[in-house]
Amino acid sequence: MNRDKLFEQIKIKHSFLCVGLDADINKIPTHLKELEDPLFEFNKQIVDETNKYAVAYKPNMAFYESYGLSGWNSLKKIVNYIKTTYPNMFLIADAKRGDIGNTAKMYAKAFFEEMDFDAITVAPYMGEDSVTPFLGYKDKWVILLALTSNKGADDFQFIGNPPLYQQVLQKAQSWASPDELMFVVGATRASMLQDVRKTSPDNFLLVPGVGAQGGSLEEVAKFGMNNKCGLLVNSSRGIIYADSTDKFAIVAGEKARELRDEMDVLLSKYM
């Protein structure tokens, strides 16, 4: 999916919501666990109830890899289901891969060819040759970690002058255009989105940390929105685990709709 089409979906749905599909078998409703593929069924029902309010889904690879072959199988089914049932959905592999050359090419093949993801999250530590192998796929995206929302972000991301995360933003833009490069910038540091926008005015930002991690959606929009919205705000636990009964999917849909309603207001206010 290219940038114009993503922006079009945001306008159609009045939403820049990304739903994180971090399905943990220990947290999904009990009645699903007796089914043949509980992970798939959980995600399918979540997607069926939330797709009207979301423009993107982001399965985190760890949650599927931890179940080995069966988890990998569930993931493939989920990707296929979303891609065939909701073809306008932007699909992000939250993989945070970071390897070089031939190896990174293999990861690109895994996520862009073997599975039909639109985007993959990538870690910048190893530099240019860990990012470029993911580029050049038509309408596919690299989403590079810049400023993350976790506590440990303070350990290394502010080293140097300008700080490491800014150097990541700046260098990466010499490797790829805003048509194939997004950045991860955490909502728990929303005020820093101003600095991010100074050096990265056009890139879409994938923003985790709203909700369970405490980030403010209003601040994210105020400091981070550009004239093509430029934001995908992710919520995982606040939506998919909002209810643990057989109504979990309906409640997830309600939570997603609430966020969409807030986003609708913010799109009018700040874009």
Added chain:
Amino acid sequence: MNRDKLFEQIKIKHSFLCVGLDADINKIPTHLKELEDPLFEFNKQIVDETNKYAVAYKPNMAFYESYGLSGWNSLKKIVNYIKTTYPNMFLIADAKRGDIGNTAKMYAKAFFEEMDFDAITVAPYMGEDSVTPFLGYKDKWVILLALTSNKGADDFQFIGNPPLYQQVLQKAQSWASPDELMFVVGATRASMLQDVRKTSPDNFLLVPGVGAQGGSLEEVAKFGMNNKCGLLVNSSRGIIYADSTDKFAIVAGEKARELRDEMDVLLSKYM
């Protein structure tokens, strides 16, 4: 496998060789491609011919993930084969994972429980909470990227004062002891191993970049060895693709033996 046992294996085998099992279906000998599981068969034959000269194997996850379910299946078979046939082998998942909290715990589960790896490579960008979830497994290891052997290492790893890679070495040692923490330090920067040893005297170092990438084994040993050897030097392509005929495994064995012979001399000289 704990540190004493790893050192014992190094002494028994006169070797600190790690063989990178980066099996690419496009590079393996033609006659294997007709078999039911070419990736498994290729690796099995490599392992059977090289195990006398190596103390560790390091499959890179990308090469298996890129084949989806069947690749994942091959990987599991390889891990099981090595663990049951050569139980004293140190097995490294070259995964370069870097995610936080619950997600990182899932990766730990995937590699330490779902599969029986001894160690996993981890990326430091997200800081402490992306590393600690992998710790605390008995005799399991985190191998943290510090100074990598690729060209892109120059993009970010030298930012700051002391440079980022040194801050990674130093901070990580406040999170874990040398009994569960190793570092990746590339052989293409062997002279920097002196600086690494100043701040990390006791940690094992996983050293890629010898051979195809041009690093010198002699320099690695000279600058990097400590009194428990403290080195695992990896070679992938130089061993596993040394020959592309039906003698590939025998030639791989010869290449591994040559490296072992060099290592034997270096162990006497520098340890």
